[in-house]
Amino acid sequence: MSHTLDQADVLAKKDDLIATAKRSFEVGIQTNAGGNLSVRLASRDAIVIKPSGVGFNECTRENLQVVMLDGTVLASEIELKPSKDLGFHLEIYRRREDINAIVHCHSPWATGYASAGLEVPCLTVQTVEKIGRMPLVPLTENLGPQTPEMIGPVFDDPKIRAAVLANHGTIGTGKSLMAAQYLAEIIEETAHIAFVRDTMVKTLGLKTPPSPDYGTAKDEKAALSGG
Numbered sequence: 152m153s154h155t156l157d158q159a160d161v162l163a164k165k166d167d168l169i170a171t172a173k174r175s176f177e178v179g180i181q182t183n184a185g186g187n188l189s190v191r192l193a194s195r196d197a198i199v200i201k202p203s204g205v206g207f208n209e210c211t212r213e214n215l216q217v218v219m220l221d222g223t224v225l226a227s228e229i230e231l232k233p234s235k236d237l238g239f240h241l242e243i244y245r246r247r248e249d250i251n252a253i254v255h256c257h258s259p260w261a262t263g264y265a266s267a268g269l270e271v272p273c274l275t276v277q278t279v280e281k282i283g284r285m286p287l288v289p290l291t292e293n294l295g296p297q298t299p300e301m302i303g304p305v306f307d308d309p310k311i312r313a314a315v316l317a318n319h320g321t322i323g324t325g326k327s328l329m330a331a332q333y334l335a336e337i338i339e340e341t342a343h344i345a346f347v348r349d350t351m352v353k354t355l356g357l358k359t360p361p362s363p364d365y366g367t368a369k370d371e372k373a374a375l376s377g378g
């Protein structure tokens with residue numbers, strides 16, 4: 152199968168991805184192993200994605216892969232194994248025309264929260280405005296990793312921009328890599344803040360104070376209750 156790619160767009164998206172991966176590594180939301188990120192090409196029918204075995208701090212124009220939305224991996228200078236996360240990235244792009252980039256990190260605070268079976272609460276004014284809700288996706292019934300068939304439907308709700316996979320990691324999405332990166336950072340920061348709040352509330356025997364309730368979160372609640 153041959154595809155005509157806009158090479159200038161491919162190179163621009165690769166450079167964007169390399170810069171975003173470096174940033175994730177530098178701000179500490181992803182170590183050099185694990186996690187993944189991808190960006191949709193202007194042609195809309197393909198993405199650039201980090202393959203398996205390449206660290207966030209090691210992405211180059213040569214080792215990134217171009218994959219069609221139907222799952223066809225295009226030939227590249229260096230042949231590498233596609234990412235284990237490729238399936239859920241494709242699933243999200245196929246379901247959501249408005250999503251052009253995904254940053255998936257194994258960041259510890261948010262992943263720890265989800266692994267305790269808790270949805271990371273949107274308790275800061277920033278998360279209320281920018282995210283609204285970040286659903287928790289549990290492991291499979293057999294305690295295996297979340298499948299694309301489990302993750303995809305979470306994003307069928309057009310308001311959902313982020314999710315957290317128990318025992319695995321976070322998903323931030325956006326119109327651009329920078330937007331998705333910001334969400335990945337905010338998710339982690341919020342889980343850290345939530346941990347401090349919840350630990351203090353518990354230690355001091357306090358009642359959990361209410362979180363901000365306006366903007367996206369309020370709309371979300373109204374939609375869920377049919378009001």
Ligand SMILES: [Zn+2]
Binds near residue numbers: 257
């Ligand atoms: Zn992962």
